[in-house]
Amino acid sequence: MLMHQGLGLETFNDLPRRKAVHALYECCCSHTWASRIADARPFRSHAELFARADAELDELSDADIDYLASTHRPVGKTCAGMDVATQSVFIDACRMYIERFGYGYIVCSATLDSAGEDPREVLVDLGHRLDNSHETERKVMREELAKVNRIRIERVLGPEEGWPPF
Structure with missing residues (x-):
């Protein structure tokens, strides 16, 4: 917070x-x-x-x-909407991601929200990202970090048009 x-x-x-x-x-x-x-x-x-x-x-x-990547919590809350079999695959894919790239899978919560009601969309994204080269994935990870930063800066600033009068 x-x-x-x-x-x-x-x-x-x-x-x-x-x-x-x-x-x-x-x-x-x-x-x-x-x-x-x-x-x-x-x-x-x-x-x-x-x-x-x-x-x-x-x-x-x-x-x-x-x-910065080490300061982000794992995307574990995504598992809450997954069935047990999908959770297991997601957890294994996260482990594979860490083994492959050396840092945890980072995805902006806005990306998670836009994935729709089906949390398996995140698993699909993770699967695609596992196919990335190290260079490409670092770029994608930086883009996700930038999205997170923008959301947090928006919270610090509040709405651009200002708060409505009471």
Whole structure:
């Protein structure tokens, strides 16, 4: 859970650097990433902030990305909607993924939600990703991390149009 939620872009831009870095660190668990984005303020729009966040994520070293991957919880909650046989296959596929790539399968929760009611869609995605080369999968994993970051930044900022008046 994020400590900083619904700040609004203007308030975020006005935060002291230390607090901005803290709010961003909650989104990504990278001090380097958070510092670079905090130092790039002010942002004129959410889209500008998201673009900078994506660009800074692309600039992180593989070691930094490996650390970020290690901070993500396994996708185990997906198993809740699976029958026992599918759960078993999913768990085995996750193990194979770790053995193949050296880090856990990372998928953005929005991707899980868009997979529809059938959690086996995630198993299909995992199966396809197991066929990726290491280079391709690192790119896909970075894209999933970027999606997660955007969702978390959205929570920090709140809606772009602001909160409705009470």
